[in-house]
Amino acid sequence: MPPRATPLPRGVAVVGAGMSQFGAFPDKSGRDLFVEAFLEMRRALDKGFDPASVDAVYVGNFSSDLFEGQAHTAPLVTDAVGLLPRPATRVEDACASGGVALRQGVMAIASGLADVVLVGGFERMTKLPTAEVTDTLAAAGDTLFETPAGFTFPGFYAAIATAYMHRYGMTPEHLMHVALKNHANGALNPKAQFNVTLADWMRGRVEAARKKGKPLPAWQSEMDFLHDDGANPQIAWPLRLFDCSPITDGAACLLLAAADRAGEFTDRPIHIIGSGQASDAALHDRDDLTSLGAARLAAGQAYAMAGVTARDIRIAEVHDCFTIAEVIATEDLGFFEPGHGYGMAEDGVTARAGAKPINTSGGLKSKGHPVGASGVAQAVEVWKQMRGEAGPRQVPGDVPLALTHNVGGTGNTAVVHIFERRN
């Protein structure tokens, strides 16, 4: 299927964005988190919010059924934010649920069926014990032919990492630099689940050991810490704890409007000029285990629609559910040649001040990964960066073009969006 090189039949803009705190919140339901994100989005609307203007609601959510025992969540969250009786639709494509919900909102407006759409995403994950969370996430794989083999989600990406290491010579140390970089960004994001650098985290561990009168860890550097089997245990070799995004509760919301109506909400909209989505088989059924074909296709569609190239993109939020996933994402998006992405965190290229800042929010790794919210929260970050509202983590210079890359499963779904600021 060749990429469709025509622009959207009708312009679509983000006119408001907000997210809840990401973390573990025993006293909040998924609905509560959705309301928190919605309220921040509503307050962020430059010209106020008129509920009567909203035509439809799309909600990304992977598995409130298993995580919270609650299905049919879209009307419930729509009620909670006072938007009944708008059509309310839940979108499920595993970890890409949020990004695909965004695409559904774009399509609703581009088609002319809606002028203004609320796009949200949420996941309330920490209510379940870790083993059951592991089972629930594994259900995003093929439960007939993959999970019986013993694959967990970290296991899938670990297997991808072994194939990549074998082909290109990457080592686990290269992946540690991805974690270091994303924690450095997350430390500057007050919404992040891990709002600390690795150095801060280590100091906390040393202090805790001192208080308990235990022997003090002998780490001299972050890399010592990351090599410590006790502090950074193996999850699925070669991935350790700090290669994995955490289990997170959180939500995010965007208000989309037809470009010709964006001025009712803000004088500084962010236009969505490219959207692509593709699907793929189980991991074992792919020719190449070192790239996600669906992400390459989705990116190709989005670039063609937007009429821009990978080089034009100033910053990107990519789906770093695991450190290896960020490396592969930056190659699939065309930022780096295949086999060249793994050194970019260590070399500073993907840092905030680098040539191609990746995951300035902290990424899924440090900000947190409430599955159904992640694709929407990526757009919240580029909204802030493009409007110069990202505070201490604001990248230097202008951000006229940005990209989000959201993946479901092992790349069974991938969805890419390209954003443009015109004033």
Add this chain to the structure above:
Amino acid sequence: MPDTASRPFTAAAFNQYLAEHQLMAARCETCGALHLPPRAICPRCHGDQLTWQATSGRGRLAAFTAVSIVPTALAAEGHGRDNPYLCGIVELDEGPKISARLLGLDPRHAAAIQIGTPVQAEYLTRGEGDRQTTLLAFRA
């Protein structure tokens, strides 16, 4: 169980073959593509004329991992942080790849395991009576 020719291209039929210690693929009569796991529709030519074909069960390791944070099913087999297990993707000599457990390699020394290691299919029985299942594994 009906004979080979008339078994449907379902997961249940594939698993029944595993119980009979056979790793069976589906060959497309139209374009010749070999599919593992089996399929009722060939994704290459969209044909729906397929036949079961036995594989050699021989292949090479294409990707792998040693899992320490385990799902509940593997915890029930005694695996966990102190007893990781190996799983991976094997490319058969005939071409198709499949996910499976891995045996005969040390999950505690995963760094020493080589992509490309030759492996041979084995069949693991789990559970009893009506709940008995057979899982695909490969031994190095």
